Structure formats: C-alpha cells, structure tokens
Amino acid sequence: MKPTSIAVLGTGMVGKALATKLVGLGHRVTLGSRSARHDGATAWAEAHGERAGQSDFATAAAGAELVLLAVKGEHAEAVVDAARKGADGAALDGKVLVDITNPLDFSQGMPPSLFVFGHDSLAERLQRAAPKARVVKTLNTVNASVMVDPDRVAGQGAVFVSGDDAEAKATVKAMLEGFGWRQIVDLGDLSTARGTEAYLLLWLRLWQATGSPDINIGLLRAPDGAR
Amino acid sequence: MKPTSIAVLGTGMVGKALATKLVGLGHRVTLGSRSARHDGATAWAEAHGERAGQSDFATAAAGAELVLLAVKGEHAEAVVDAARKGADGAALDGKVLVDITNPLDFSQGMPPSLFVFGHDSLAERLQRAAPKARVVKTLNTVNASVMVDPDRVAGQGAVFVSGDDAEAKATVKAMLEGFGWRQIVDLGDLSTARGTEAYLLLWLRLWQATGSPDINIGLLRAPDGAR
Numbered sequence: 329m330k331p332t333s334i335a336v337l338g339t340g341m342v343g344k345a346l347a348t349k350l351v352g353l354g355h356r357v358t359l360g361s362r363s364a365r366h367d368g369a370t371a372w373a374e375a376h377g378e379r380a381g382q383s384d385f386a387t388a389a390a391g392a393e394l395v396l397l398a399v400k401g402e403h404a405e406a407v408v409d410a411a412r413k414g415a416d417g418a419a420l421d422g423k424v425l426v427d428i429t430n431p432l433d434f435s436q437g438m439p440p441s442l443f444v445f446g447h448d449s450l451a452e453r454l455q456r457a458a459p460k461a462r463v464v465k466t467l468n469t470v471n472a473s474v475m476v477d478p479d480r481v482a483g484q485g486a487v488f489v490s491g492d493d494a495e496a497k498a499t500v501k502a503m504l505e506g507f508g509w510r511q512i513v514d515l516g517d518l519s520t521a522r523g524t525e526a527y528l529l530l531w532l533r534l535w536q537a538t539g540s541p542d543i544n545i546g547l548l549r550a551p552d553g554a555r
Numbered sequence: 556m557k558p559t560s561i562a563v564l565g566t567g568m569v570g571k572a573l574a575t576k577l578v579g580l581g582h583r584v585t586l587g588s589r590s591a592r593h594d595g596a597t598a599w600a601e602a603h604g605e606r607a608g609q610s611d612f613a614t615a616a617a618g619a620e621l622v623l624l625a626v627k628g629e630h631a632e633a634v635v636d637a638a639r640k641g642a643d644g645a646a647l648d649g650k651v652l653v654d655i656t657n658p659l660d661f662s663q664g665m666p667p668s669l670f671v672f673g674h675d676s677l678a679e680r681l682q683r684a685a686p687k688a689r690v691v692k693t694l695n696t697v698n699a700s701v702m703v704d705p706d707r708v709a710g711q712g713a714v715f716v717s718g719d720d721a722e723a724k725a726t727v728k729a730m731l732e733g734f735g736w737r738q739i740v741d742l743g744d745l746s747t748a749r750g751t752e753a754y755l756l757l758w759l760r761l762w763q764a765t766g767s768p769d770i771n772i773g774l775l776r777a778p779d780g781a782r
Binding site for chain 1: 660663668669672673674707708709710711712713740741742743747749750751753754755756757758759760761763764765767769770771772773774775776777778
C-alpha cells in the first residue's frame with residue numbers, strides 16, 4: 329500500500345499497535361480519541377515521530393484517506409457517529425472504514441456473549457451508521473500482537489476480510505500484506521462478518537484452553553482435485 | 556478404543572458416516588431411528604455385516620455402552636428424550652453421550668442463525684435433558700466426510716472436545732484418535748461448546764467462500780518460549 333493518511337480511531341492496545349505498525353510502514357497516522365486532548369494519544373504521537381499525530385475522532389477522520397476503527401464494540405456506533413461529523417458531516421463519505429471491533433457483551437459477566445448476532449452484525453450496523461463509508465471488516469479474530477505480526481504464531485494463520493466494495497477490500501488486503509499476512513481469506517460481502525464476529529466466542533475458549541492470546545487458526549482445504 | 560457397543564442416533568449422512576467408520580474399526584453399532592422400522596437404517600445394517608444393527612432410539616441407547624447423537628439440531632432434545640426412555644428410563648444413565656449436533660435455525664432462511672447462543676448451548680440443553688448422561692461435545696465443527704477422515708484436508712486440522720467428565724472425554728478422545736485425529740483440543744467444561752457451536756456461523760461462510768465443505772481449521776500457537 330502506498331503511503332497514505334490514516335486515522336486510527338481508538339487509543340487502547342489495538343489502536344496503538346495498529347498506529348505504531350502503520351507509522352513504521354511509512355504512513356502518516358493520526359490517533360483519534362474522544363476529545364482532542366488525550367494524554368495517552370499525545371504521548372504516543374510524541375514518541376513516534378513526525379508522521380504521528382493525534383486528534384479527536386471527527387478531525388482525525390476528516391483528514392484521513394483510510395480510517396481504522398479500533399474501539400470496544402460497545403462504543404463502536406457512537407465513535408462512527410462522532411467521526412462522520414467531521415468535514416461538515418462528510419468525513420467518512422467514500423472512505424474505506426476498516427472495522428476491527430467485536431460486539432462483546434460483558435453485561436452478564438465472563439465469559440462474554442455478543443450484543444448483536446445471527447441475522448445482523450456490528451459491521452453491518454456500522455455500515456448503516458455511515459452509509460457512504462465503505463466498511464471492510466477484518467483483523468477482529470486475533471489479538472493486537474498477532475494483528476501486526478501474524479508470524480508470532482507458528483504456521484499459516486488466516487485473516488478474514490468481509491465487505492461489499494471490491495476496491496475497498498483490495499486496499500485492505502494490501503494493508504494486511506504489509507503487516508505480513510499471507511493467508512487472506514475474502515469471505516464475501518459485509519454480512520459474512522456475522523461469521524467472524526461469532527467466532528470470537530470460540531476464540532475466547534481457545535485463549536482459555538491454551539493459556540495464551542497469541543493464537544490463531546489456519547484455514548485448511550482438501551488438496552486440489554480431491555473433491 | 557477397545558471394541559464397544561455403540562448406538563448412533565440419526566440415520567442421515569452424519570449418522571451413517573460415523574456408524575460405518577465405527578463398524579470398520581471393529582465396534583458393534585446400532586443405528587437408531589425414530590421408529591423401529593426405517594428403510595434407510597435397515598439397508599445400512601444389511602450392507603455392513605453382522606456387527607451392524609438398527610433399532611428405535613430407546614432400544615439402541617439401552618443396548619449401547621456409548622451413544623452418539625447425530626441428528627439435526629432442531630430434533631436433538633426430542634431424540635435425547637426418546638432415547639433415555641429405554642431400559643425403564645435409565646438408557647442413558649452413566650453413559651457417554653457424544654453430542655455432534657448444531658443448533659442451526661433455518662426459520663428465517665439461508666444462511667441460518669442459531670436457536671441457542673451466548674450464555675447457553677445445545678450441548679448444555681441436552682445435558683439438562685439427560686442429567687445422568689455424561690455429555691461430550693465434539694466433531695460438530697466439520698462435515699461428515701472430514702469427521703471420519705480428518706486427513707481429507709491438507710495440514711493439521713483441529714477437533715474440539717467439551718465436557719464436564721474427564722473420563723468421558725478420555726473415551727471420546729480415544730474414539731477420535733481411532734478416526735485419525737491428531738490435534739484434539741480439549742476446550743474444558745461443557746459450556747465451552749458455546750464456542751464451537753457459534754463457530755458454525757463462520758464455518759458456513761468458509762464453505763461458501765471456498766466452494767467446498769471439505770474444510771477445517773488448525774489451531775496455531777506461538778512457539779514455546781515466545782510468550
């Protein structure tokens with residue numbers, strides 16, 4: 329992917345890991361937070377050189393060509409709503425919005441369930457919240473460390489891509505290749521995010537069973553001609 | 556696993572594939588159906604030699620040491636309820652009940668959703684329906700062909716095991732090893748079946764994206780010492 333202006337919305341572990349990786353790959357990255365003043369985002373920007381900046385969600389989105397959403401699922405719709413208000417309400421129009429969130433519902437304790445499931449997904453909700461954005465769901469099936477360093481797990485790990493816009497998915501695949509991903513599985517339209525979001529409930533159990541969040545799955549197929 | 560009397564409840568593709576494999580491994584297998592007379596089950600039993608039989612659910616369960624449930628998810632509770640009525644209501648008591656079902660809900664068309672999800676699972680419902688059985692969930696994450704021939708997909712594919720009884724899980728793992736499984740992932744107690752049941756929604760999308768149901772996932776971990 330050629331050097332681009334990128335907004336990473338979310339200042340948690342995922343947002344910082346993605347922003348740091350993207351700066352390292354030569355992009356200009358603005359870390360977006362709820363308010364323009366955010367100590368963690370300021371510290372991150374100061375530590376990562378002249379290509380790193382920070383701003384509120386709307387300003388960050390308005391100034392970016394590519395927008396990554398890396399917030400807790402419960403805040404995702406509110407953050408998209410805040411971000412799109414930039415540039416007189418056009419901050420997300422036509423832009424690739426990379427949705428990395430999961431609709432985890434902790435309201436009944438651990439382990440969590442999902443607050444949207446089955447015949448809808450958080451990705452589709454976000455698309456409805458920003459109808460002119462081109463939403464692509466990806467990277468929500470691994471933790472922050474594996475997102476930006478897929479070879480952290482041994483073997484050929486898969487990352488999944490869901491979206492309605494082929495050009496937007498091509499942009500996201502190029503970004504993923506830059507992160508080191510080789511098994512990039514295009515699942516199809518945005519509704520396929522229902523599958524990767526549901527998988528989180530298995531991922532949580534795999535984390536528990538293995539004792540490590542540095543895990544992934546590889547997609548295995550029958551050898552060609554064996555079908 | 557030493558030769559055992561096994562009931563396979565369900566006469567569909569999954570039931571027949573499992574029953575055929577188990578007969579081939581030297582077990583005595585009774586294919587259980589709703590009524591004692593079932594053309595498909597009769598034909599199967601006649602084709603598979605003297606170790607193969609057929610019966611209604613209750614009689615099959617009463618005569619078996621190990622019971623496999625391989626019916627459509629929507630019928631699973633009713634079939635367990637029918638099966639336990641054998642042996643004066645004790646047909647499943649103390650027995651390992653291997654649950655291979657998925658709670659697929661086709662009521663709103665394709666692709667399906669799940670009729671139980673999140674803070675409960677079909678496996679747990681079945682355990683409640685037969686409290687004295689020792690329910691172990693497994694094999695529900697692959698199609699019938701891969702269940703009994705894991706090397707049909709290239710690479711190290713995973714199969715998952717969930718259950719509350721360690722001895723029952725050991726029995727099931729031995730059965731899985733007999734089928735050729737090498738990456739057998741013990742997820743923990745029966746509630747972990749919530750994870751493998753939810754995964755079905757991703758599996759369906761992987762099937763759609765790859766164009767083949769002969770697929771699986773492998774569990775990938777960080778190399779030892781990398782954590």
